[in-house]
Amino acid sequence: MPGDPLTGSGAVPRTVLTKAQLSRGTPTDTVPDSAFALPAEAAPPTHTFEGTLTLNGTSRAGGYRMLKDTAGYSDLEATKHLPRFSATLVQNGSHLIPTVRGLRYTGNAAWNLAVGVGRAWQEDGDGGPTRASLPFALVERNANCVHNGVLSFLFDASSISKVRYQITAETCAYHQFDMWGQVGATYRPGPIPGGKAARKAYAAEVAGRLPTKPIAQLATDHPGADVDTSKFGGEITPSALSTYGFYYDGVNYVGGCQTRRGQYPFCGQMLLPSYSTAKSAFASTAMLRLAQRYGTGVADQRLTDLVPETAGKRAWSGVTINHALDMSTGNYTSAGFEIDEAGSTMLDFFLAEPYTAKMNKALSFPRKATPGSQWVYHTSDTFLATRALNNYLRKKTGPRADLFNMLRDEVLTPIGISPDAGATSRTDNSAHGVPFGGYGMFWTQDDIAKFAKFLNNDAGAVGGRQVLHPGLLADSMQQNPSERGVTTTGSTPMRYQNGFWDREFTAADNPAYTKPFHVPFMSGFGGITVAMMPNGSTYYCFSDNYEYGWSAAVSESQKLAPMASGARP
Template sequence: MSRPSPARRLRRAAAVAAVLAGLFAVPPPTTAAPAANAAITPVPGDPLTGSGAVNRTELTAGHLTGGSAEDTVPDNAFALPAQAAPPTHSFEGALTLNGLSTAGGFRALKDPNGYADTAATRHLPPIDIALVQNGSHLVPAKRGLQYTGNQAWNLAVGPGRAWNEDGDGRRTRASLPFALVERNANCVHNGTLTFLFDDTSVSEVRYQITTETCAYFQFDMWGQVSADYRPGPVDGAEALRDAYASEVKDRLPTKPISALATDYPDSGVDVTKFGSGITPSALSTFGFHFGGVHYVGNCRTRQGEYPFCGQLLLPSYSTAKSAFAGTAMLRLAQRYGPAVAQEKLSDRIPEAAGNPAWNDVTLDHTLDMATGNYVSPGYEIDEAGRIMAEFFAAESYADRMRPALSFPRKARPGSKWVYHTSDTFLATRAMNNYLREKAGSDADIFDMLRDDVLEPVGVGPDSLVSSRTDNSPGGAPFGGYGMFWTQDSVAKFAKFLNNDHGTVNGEQILDPALLAATMQRDPDARGMTTTGIKPMKYQNGFWGKEFTSADNPAYTSPFSVPFMSGYGGITVAMMPNGATYYYFSDNNEFSWNAAVAEANKLAPMPSAAATAR
């Protein structure tokens, strides 16, 4: 799992002179009002049915037109209220926030590496976004990670809402979720912004950040700034509106986690066990998929509940080793044959050619963390060591590749498990170059995963972009971290692996035999045995944990649970009875045995032998 390093702070300082204050691409400014749109597919749940009689005390129209931000406020001030009326205005065009580099307040809550010493870290990056509206829903033209050129932060903006309140006069109120993503890393800090608008203008914009999934840097940020609204047609606006309506329609059916006990009244399931074992203030969110229903937990912040829980952006950290690198190999094996797993890194990575430490290391070895190249065999000692600190701090491709290839040969490939995020970077690069030989020089391994797997599975647009080297969309994907999830996306992806066995609409997308082994369904192919206090299995970027009667007398036969794991306290556990439990947290707590016990009450786990396919 990727570790923060103080070296990042030094790297940031050195990069100041070289960084441009880049903005997002937006439509050309125009004074023309957006054209009326006919035959747009409505978003499920629209239109709003409230009267507009909202009893508002925070962020009133007066606050947004002539006030200032003194501190954070309850997050429900940014939320769609129960009596929200349908919007009378429709937003289409570009929104630019002004003066962000010096505006607002900042309060560090946890910062052992001194990140807040850098001025850019205490303020928002440039925000210049194009938006369209479908009923009461505001949809950004660009979704997912966006490279801003800012010294500290990249940005993502999610879909929000628009509505009318009686106290806002003739203006419509808007609210949008957004997230700051640490440059060259995977921490995510979630916030919300709000403003009033009519056909030609906007009020000031109020924003705040009150939650994060980040073990080593936590803060509150707030401010209120002037903004410019440039109304005008947005390219592909009709398609954006229709696509968002389809996205919402196609989300998994959801219920609150409390409904699980109501839906299975005779099971004895204790819903309080889901999310247990994690410090409440460190828990970003959690969920449980079973029986075709996605039971979701809340999204707690330091100011109440996050107003857009379903849009909360969550970092993958090392779940990307499974969801990106491991899954990409399974897709390549289905497209070109399972022999791809035996490709040698020295044949596929030019920088590794001629290096005797890598000339007999295969893609399979590398994804299994069994290259035989390491400094210390102790549990994650290398991962927290000097070489990996250099790897994590490096932003350019060349500066990452150098430490990744610098571990010395200590054991025969395939004989010893030693965890290195850099190994996944190497495997991803090898797969990328293999794909280019097969599909052309413009092929990209993450784009293949996106087009062949993530989009067909129904993973949302916020999860269809990966962090890359050189802080650029043209860089090499990280592979071992740098993806992003929402509640629906992570549940859908787990369902694809755990319930659908790598198929979409009856078509086999992933190599079935290799997937069965990866998911601990082949008793003869469990993977590498890990080190640590409680050794587990590791295969193709996925972990595997065995449960027996020693863990719970109810487990009359042993069974294995494959899971994805991420730095800080992230788990996606896919149980052999078809249940999936996930949580995202940032206090280095990995506690999910209780959730397995509750899932077993709903449907007994099949034995390890019975899961073979």
């Protein structure tokens, strides 16, 4: 297992989350996140955890400190506590692996849950039990906000201490808080079906991650380029920055994962929301996959032939999947920049949890223009495109087909995306609901770098096998000058094509840009950017203060030589 065996002596100087505190402590606030981290002197674990961990009494336990809440989420008592929390875990060396990863529906009124891979180790001061720490995330029900936390406990072959937990970070523009507590727990040891496969799969996953270095190492690795690495992430308020990174020349150069109590102990495991990057990474990429399988005509399929709810709605006649992915259906209330997206109809669409209610709102905009002639940003249009693509897939393969599962099995998993990103938010707060399409995916640092590499460097191919339609992908990635997409509105008009944004850079942006070039990018609510550069590099940033600046990252990227693969004119 990469990272094992641990080589520390076990002589860890610990004053926070001691054995005594985990046995009978009552926390009154959060503590430094470093208390949950694997220490330098951690020794190999004596005990092996295999079984089910259940936290008891979470619905009433703990403290909650509201920092920002523009919509009154704190009025709901469930918001202030963990949901029901149970995880089946196996161990590989010092790695503590949940057998179910990614989004899990809890039924809680406020939160769904994701549990990441943690560590187990030995400290002399614990007197025999093994210490464990696990990352987890609360995911807002029916939305895409993610609040990252960590928990810790002691265990031996048959018993467990109390479990300390806290949340000190999030990627959420409108709801921010600290949460902490300590609860009793139940450990039910026993062999786990599929445990051996889970251990083997995680070892392969870790071995298959992109090489990672701190962002400052970029300047050291490429000294002749005179890259100022402080510019990466530098246009975002530091307290609002979850993480950022820069992929170049086969390396994922990463920034930190700052929380309100220090660095997040599992930065590579920090769960990040997609928001509207899903418009590119889910809806558009699924279309590109189907086009490779069945031909480019999939983009020209009419919604009225694939979405039964459009029956009798004349406003949707002539609207194709391509129009919906381009946000040019011709159906809107106002053509002003994102006025509709911030309006009451879209608010009702976002708040609607049942499929029927969400679909009704998506179809409620009136016809104002000929399809294909006017760009108006509507997340609901991507929801419609996703539903149409799903039903197209069912016509081809059978009634049980699911578009996201197809994307996961045929695109995401083959390129090495982790199980943390292997589920998406759906209607009806159910794993059996309909995918949102335009938001509701999740990423880690490695996941987003790999996905961008797949588009920007690998041209939609895996191991020499073409997975996405090369021509339509080239259009989306601005490699075809005759297919730039629909012109957007706003103070800085850009282009939008198949769920991807495009910004052109010229000498007006920087005198060094003697030849104009295009940067396709994915963008997400609150401050999420994934910009794929002409030289084959990618800059990504996850933040939540409504700041979207990334032109400085483009400037630094342009100092680097084009990569051997992935560079484009």
